[in-house]
Amino acid sequence: MEKKWLILLLSLLVISVAGISVFTLNSTPVQAGFFVTVHVSSVCGNGIVEPGEQCDGANLNGQTCVGLGYIGGTLSCNANCTFNTSACTSAPPPPGGGGGAPPSATKVILQGKAYPGADITVLYDGKVATVAKADAEADFKIEITTLTAGIYNIGLWAEDNQGRRSITFSFTVTVSSGTITTISGIFIPSTIELSKVNLLKGEDLDILGQTAPESILTISVESPQEIIKKTAADEEGDWQYTLDTTILDEGSHTSRAKAESPEGLLSSFSKVLGFYIGRYGTGEVCPRADFNKDGRTNCGYYYRHQVVTKENPGRFSCHGAQGCSLCEAYKEDVFSRGE
Numbered sequence: 001m002e003k004k005w006l007i008l009l010l011s012l013l014v015i016s017v018a019g020i021s022v023f024t025l026n027s028t029p030v031q032a033g034f035f036v037t038v039h040v041s042s043v044c045g046n047g048i049v050e051p052g053e054q055c056d057g058a059n060l061n062g063q064t065c066v067g068l069g070y071i072g073g074t075l076s077c078n079a080n081c082t083f084n085t086s087a088c089t090s091a092p093p094p095p096g097g098g099g100g101a102p103p104s105a106t107k108v109i110l111q112g113k114a115y116p117g118a119d120i121t122v123l124y125d126g127k128v129a130t131v132a133k134a135d136a137e138a139d140f141k142i143e144i145t146t147l148t149a150g151i152y153n154i155g156l157w158a159e160d161n162q163g164r165r166s167i168t169f170s171f172t173v174t175v176s177s178g179t180i181t182t183i184s185g186i187f188i189p190s191t192i193e194l195s196k197v198n199l200l201k202g203e204d205l206d207i208l209g210q211t212a213p214e215s216i217l218t219i220s221v222e223s224p225q226e227i228i229k230k231t232a233a234d235e236e237g238d239w240q241y242t243l244d245t246t247i248l249d250e251g252s253h254t255s256r257a258k259a260e261s262p263e264g265l266l267s268s269f270s271k272v273l274g275f276y277i278g279r280y281g282t283g284e285v286c287p288r289a290d291f292n293k294d295g296r297t298n299c300g301y302y303y304r305h306q307v308v309t310k311e312n313p314g315r316f317s318c319h320g321a322q323g324c325s326l327c328e329a330y331k332e333d334v335f336s337r338g339e
Contacts, residue, residue, distance in 0.1 A: 044081040045079075054081060055081055057077060058077070065085065068085060070088040070089055071089050073087050104178035104179065106148060106176075108144040109180060109183070110143075110154070110183050111141045111185075112186025112265070113139055113187050113261055114134040114188040114212070115188075115190075115237045116135070116210075116212075116213065118159060118160055118161070118188075119158065120188070121159075122154070123156070124144070124152045125153055129146065137213065149176055150175055151174050153171075154170065156168065156169050157188070160209070164192070166191050167271045187259070189258065189267045189270045190210065190211040190215075190217065190270045191210050192208070193207075193209055194206070197276065200277065200278070201250055202244075202246045207240070210233070210239070211261075211267070212237055212259065214235060215260060216231075217230065217231045217232065218260075219241050219257045222253060223249065227248075229241055229243065245277055249277070255272070255274075255275065257269065
């Protein structure tokens with residue numbers, strides 16, 4: 001009999017507690033009495049936003065239509081303590097119908113430095129995407145909106161105000177649909193030019209180009225050991241270094257440059273330019289083996305009863321690295337015998 005009354009009492013207790021959304025009851029077996037514990041998680045309608053509730057009555061917990069992604073309107077609270085967004089205003093659908101919020105744009109943004117007023121060509125997978133211009137401080141920001149989701153090889157090259165072109169700066173980027181991908185910190189390599197490509201030992205060689213204003217240039221000369229020189233760009237981005245070629249041996253050499261901007265951006269090396277120091281130009285093959293200076297590389301060679309000498313070089317010509325070494329060997333052999 002006592003158990004029946006206990007069950008009835010518990011049922012009445014549950015009914016009498018209005019608005020309880022989550023609760024648990026714990027009791028001990030009834031002997032001389034009983035113990036009941038009620039855990040209330042949230043009460044909808046008390047004006048307090050509690051766990052599991054978005055709002056409660058006039059209490060919207062600081063939220064608005066705009067905060068929920070709408071462009072305006074009046075937010076209210078439903079009787080079950082959830083947001084009522086029926087009076088909120090959505091953005092108009094894009095042309096062509098479809099309704100709802102407009103889809104997010106798929107876009108790639110490229111930011112960095114080149115040269116003041118430089119024309120910058122952007123490529124993706126070898127195709128021209130757009131051409132933009134750097135500002136007076138050499139800064140640029142380029143947006144590409146024609147790409148869809150995928151993996152692309154992006155390349156940029158710039159042309160300075162003297163018509164000199166940089167090498168192409170390339171990288172790979174993964175584009176996701178509906179997202180804006182930003183690549184910043186790009187520093188397009190400097191342009192470079194040589195005042196001469198053929199000069200005598202001891203002549204001055206001007207190495208020059210353009211980069212971002214007031215950048216520090218590191219110039220590398222391969223000779224065959226690397227020689228490093230430094231110079232600075234002026235406020236217009238122009239730079240120049242005069243190299244004393246006394247320190248170089250006769251023969252072929254190369255030069256290239258890289259820059260560090262005042263903001264600390266580091267470029268990769270520029271294109272490589274070659275020059276030649278000596279009496280012969282870079283276009284001549286084995287110049288010291290051209291005995292009679294007729295534009296052909298002459299090799300000393302033997303017939304059964306004839307030795308080809310400096311005065312009688314013959315008409316045989318050889319080309320390429322192997323032929324050059326053979327020609328030089330024959331020449332030394334001929335001249336060492338005083339012929």
